Each structure stands twice: as C-alpha cells, then as structure tokens.
C-alpha cells in the first residue's frame with residue numbers, strides 16, 4: 001500500500017480479529033482511505049468504517065461496518081470469487097497515493113459493465 005500511514009489503521013479500536021465479508025480473510029489487515037475512520041481490507045479492497053461516531057460526534061465502541069450498499073455486497077463477493085482482484089473501493093481524494101485503488105476501481109467498474117446482469121435493481 002502506498003499510503004504512508006495506511007497500516008496505522010490496524011491499531012484502531014475494534015480493528016483486530018475481524019473477518020472480511022467479501023474475501024473472508026481473517027483477521028483482516030487494514031489500510032486507511034482518505035475518508036475519516038474508513039479503512040480497506042488489504043486483500044480485497046473493501047472499505048469499512050472502523051471509527052464510528054454517535055450523533056454528538058463521540059467515538060462509539062462498534063465493530064467495523066462495511067461501507068458498501070447492502071445490495072452490492074453479493075456483487076462484490078461474486079467479483080472477488082471470479083477475479084481475486086483488489087478493488088480499492090475506499091474514498092480516495094489524492095489518487096497518486098493509491099495507484100492500486102485507481103487500477104482496482106477501474107477494473108471492477110469495467111467488470112460490472114461487462115456483467116450487466118449482476119447490477120442490482122435501483
């Protein structure tokens with residue numbers, strides 16, 4: 001991972017001992033994205049919210065929650081099973097720090113375009 005401090009996500013509360021919902025890696029190794037508190041599984045690139053806050057902005061004790069809309073989770077599982085490719089779907093602002101996310105997102109979007117039957121109803 002190119003992001004300089006990405007691996008520090010592994011020290012976030014509740015980051016350890018988690019099983020990825022997409023690639024089933026356990027425990028997940030994390031790398032931060034550019035969104036506050038969001039990290040990606042280093043194996044498959046699925047983004048999760050590691051640091052979660054309540055309405056008063058206090059950090060809450062919660063397990064990582066996947067930052068993928070529920071209806072797209074089975075699509076990403078199928079993509080992982082077919083390609084074993086890193087998607088890098090975290091929120092990225094400075095692309096030069098994340099060349100693997102640039103390539104991963106482009107590949108997954110292309111795959112979805114080539115597999116229109118997998119696109120969930122809106």
Ligand SMILES: [Zn+2]
Nearest residue numbers: 020023041044
């Ligand atoms: Zn994963």
